[in-house]
Amino acid sequence: MIRILIADDQAVVRAGLSVILGAEDDIDVVGEAIDGADAVRLTRELHPDLVCMDIRMPGTDGIAATRTLMADPELDVDVLILTTFDVDADVFAALEAGAAGFLLKGADEATLLAAIRSVAAGEGTLDQRLTRRILREFSERRRERSTTAPADSPLTDREFDVLELLAQGLSNAEIANQLFVEPTTVKYHLAGLLQKIGARDRLQAVLWGIRASLVDPR
Template sequence: MTTVLVVDDQPIVRAGLAVVLDAEADLTVIGQAADGEEAVLLAGELLPDVVCMDVRMPRMDGITATRQIVAAHGGAVRVLILTTFDVDEDTFAALEAGASGFLLKGADERTIAAAIRSVAAGGGTLDQRITQKVLAEFGRRRSDPSPTQAALDLLTQREVDVLELLTRGLSNAEIAQALFVEVTTVKYHVQSILSKTGSRDRLNAALWGLRHHVGGHAD
């Protein structure tokens, strides 16, 4: 059973999301918070597997709360950002703060539930509607398109290949198909990438890759 803490300053949104998630056989909502301060407190008390975090809230925003929760609990408590806002500075701030996923609130119930499962399992998730914008913005912010020497020194060429496809949001099966290898081989490379880069999950590994100029050339 995956435990979830729902954080949103609108009571009706919190209640609605809680009902939706509790309807899933493998998910259970163990707490609700109305702002970032309460989220940090409850995350420490309840230690949920995943925190579904709103961004713009009174007293303490979701970015600050995410940073504090990740700093205090690391991979034991993962954060999935849910927001009505499209890609802006909040998106990058949330990911830099340690969020393991980012979804727009317009996502359907099945997508949200799947994202929570992915984040809880260490997979990370990024809403496909904004993935291209995120990649494009990371690409715009850098001047040199070549992988950094640090990345080339740290990773094997095959790991660089896998990481590049990770930055495009591809699944293990899709990466295996693109590289003409078995899915188990991709899983091995992904785990090696996570270990070498000190990344908590696939999403943070992808962000590490983008910072080191690996990938970001999505079609």
């Protein structure tokens, strides 16, 4: 069961999301927050697995709330940003704050549910309407790199291989086929990779790799 807290300053949005999510057998909406400060308070009180967080809310916004939640060592929660605005600065700020996913509110119900389950499974998600340009922007910030893991990289060569293939959007099964190993081996290397760089999920790992100039998703 995925326990979810909805944070949005619009009552109609909270009500709509509650109806959609509450109808799923594997999702339990445990609370609703009216702004970022309320989201932080209720997360500490209710301990949801995931917060569906709007960005632009009065008072404490969604990005500040996300940053606070991610910095709290007593919490084990993921944040999926749901917003009407596809402003690049907002996307970058949310991901830098530690959000595990970013989805535009215009997404259909199936996409929303898939995004929630992806984030809850530790895979992260980024709205397909944003992915290409966001990753391109991250890529343009990188330095030139070699085709093997740099000597000062914390990653093993195999973890580096997994990171490169993650940046191409491959699943664990597809990575296993590329590397001629079992999917369980990929999971092992991915777990080691996430632990070493302090990333919460695959999306955060890819963004870390781009910022560190280790991978180029193009």
